[in-house]
Amino acid sequence: MVIKSLARIVGILGSAIAVAGLGASAFATDVTAVRFGAHDTFSRVVIEADSPIEFDAFVLAEPNPRLVVSLPGAQWRVSGLDNGQGLGHGLFEDFRFDPSGLHPRLVFNLDGPSRINQEMVLDPTDGGYRMVIDINPSTQADFIEAAGFPERSQTLTQLLAEHAQIDALAGVCESPRIVVDAGHGGRDPGALTRFGGGHEADVNLAAARVLRELLEATGRFEVVMTRESDVFIDLEDRVRIARAAEADMFVSLHSDAAGSSSARGAAAYVLSSSGVNRSRTRARREGDWFLPDAANRPDEVNEILFDISMGDKLNRSYQFATELLSEARSVTPLLRERPEHRGFLVLLDAQFPAVLFEMGFLSNEQDSRNLNSDAHRRRLMASIVNALEDHFPSCGQSPGVQFAARTDGAAR
Ligand SMILES: [Zn+2]
Incomplete structure (x- = not known):
């Protein structure tokens, strides 16, 4: 089993939120907006939340090209999109918020093979904290190579290690x-x-x-x-x-x-x-x-x-x-x-x-x-x-x- 290390830890509450993501919701963060921008060479998604949040962004090739943003402890609070689904723009076809897994996640269906170009968190100016992810089109070969589940958070890795030795x-x-x-x-x-x-x-x-x-x-x-x-x-x-x-x-x-x-x-x-x-x-x-x-x-x-x-x-x-x-x-x-x-x-x-x-x-x-x-x-x-x-x-x-x-x- 190969686990690609793409984990991106952002925000001062990192480990505390990772614990919350395993079950408790004491540190729940509200996702308040999802916005898209289509540019000549890349497409951008901005996820707005009311507090800083640890997130993992990664692409999956199977069964169709997707960008997955894992958001430990997140709750969906986007007014007007109560069902947690919406249409995308540019390389993003559409998206849905999936609270059912270990960590809540936003799943974006993509127009084709893509790679993550940059990820960043911007501090609030008027609104909330903004997680910004830019993606580029990529070749199918590069896409397949990069696709996969990321190494999980430290907390989860430790939890797994207790139950199955990870060598x-x-x-x-x-x-x-x-x-x-x-x-x-x-x-x-x-x-x-x-x-x-x-x-x-x-x-x-x-x-x-x-x-x-x-x-x-x-x-x-x-x-x-x-x-x-x-x-x-x-x-x-x-x-x-x-x-x-x-x-x-x-x-x-x-x-x-x-x-x-x-x-x-x-x-x-x-x-x-x-x-x-x-x-x-x-x-x-x-x-x-x-x-x-x-x-x-x-x-x-x-x-x-x-x-x-x-x-x-x-x-x-x-x-x-x-x-x-x-x-x-x-x-x-x-x-x-x-x-x-x-x-x-x-x-x-x-x-x-x-x-x-x-x-x-x-x-x-x-x-x-x-x-x-x-x-x-x-x-x-x-x-x-x-x-x-x-x-x-x-x-x-x-x-x-x-x-x-x-x-x-x-x-x-
Ligand atoms: Zn046969």
Whole structure:
């Protein structure tokens, strides 16, 4: 798990308000106005409050570009906008005030990839304290790189540390563990062959074996297979295998089929926002937070860890899926140019990034011939290896500081 340090602490009441944000409202700050300005090169939002306030501003890429401003202890008191929603201007499409999370937050839907250019707090002149945030348009690549949940406030970090040891793993050299999942198998053949060669389960397994061979040949990855023969494995069991392996990336291989024989090309899928909600609902209901040692922590803390973990997972999944498609396009036509969002069960786990790769269509004659060709499979799997090598910098190149919530206190 990588937590980007974007925390911006402003205001003399900093730590006191952070405590208030964890539950009490003794130090509540009223948000009294939200204003926008659109300029040639940037867009500005001004959030006005009746007292100085600690805030964290960060961008999220998934499921759509957003600017999130976390406002511990804030209450919505904007006259004329009693429902906490409004339209934006410039790069800001619209916004809503969301009091439901650990900290109240303002969420701005953005027009496209953007980055935070500057943040500042201006003292009152006539009105209240003003938090000013300027954003610029950015490239998709820079946006994905910068997006993510920030390191939380000191108070929260301490709270989490009491319940799950947070070890700095910077500089620790370890082989990324890739879980390779050959879709279907046994009594579930998946898509049936129409042009000769194997059914989907056979094609997926043949590809998975090549992927393992190529990954191991790099000497850089550990590989765990969810199945190594033509056996039926429950979807939940595939997830369990990946969790037990502490996967750094889960790659599920499938072959598509469509009614029309003209549909062809590869596609990559990552978890959708409805999938995230499904995952959270199930976690709440079953008390299964996809987290090690969850039973020994209060659910409030589990939910925070789940949020951090899920935000990080979504960003990493999307980033890898993008890299994968850009490598694969030289080997196969693409059904879709960019990763798509789906609620597939094997993608739901919050613990590890996961991508489902549809390698092509068995219902298309050319794709089917390719998928049954050893040479083509080898080229296609090599493109996945290239993407994984890009995604996981080799030892000594790892940027930033990594934190992982662990229970055994040991860096692996
Ligand atoms: Zn399938």
